[in-house]
Amino acid sequence: MGLNLKPLADRVVVEPAPAEDKSAGGIILPDTAQEKPQQGTVVAAGPGKVSDSGSLIKMTVKKGDKVLYGKYSGSEVAFDGTDYIIMRESDILAVL
Numbered sequence: 001m002g003l004n005l006k007p008l009a010d011r012v013v014v015e016p017a018p019a020e021d022k023s024a025g026g027i028i029l030p031d032t033a034q035e036k037p038q039q040g041t042v043v044a045a046g047p048g049k050v051s052d053s054g055s056l057i058k059m060t061v062k063k064g065d066k067v068l069y070g071k072y073s074g075s076e077v078a079f080d081g082t083d084y085i086i087m088r089e090s091d092i093l094a095v096l
Contacts, residue, residue: 012059036071068095074091
């Protein structure tokens with residue numbers, strides 16, 4: 001079953017990686033001390049952005065890519081019981 005959430009233009013839907021529940025030293029962190037994840041997997045991508053001249057600029061990321069993004073990038077949404085982040089492709093910092 002595929003995701004029925006289709007982003008428009010140059011937006012992507014990212015499923016964030018789970019937050020780390022242990023510190024580097026092995027200390028178990030409570031939910032309130034866990035940092036927001038900054039990486040995830042692209043689950044859907046829009047067709048691309050239309051330039052000023054009217055041509056379509058295709059997306060450089062695709063479904064399945066693991067990406068790094070800014071800590072406060074995009075909008076968080078819940079869809080079918082799963083949390084996603086919808087962001088512009090320009091908010092993605094790197095592909096892993």
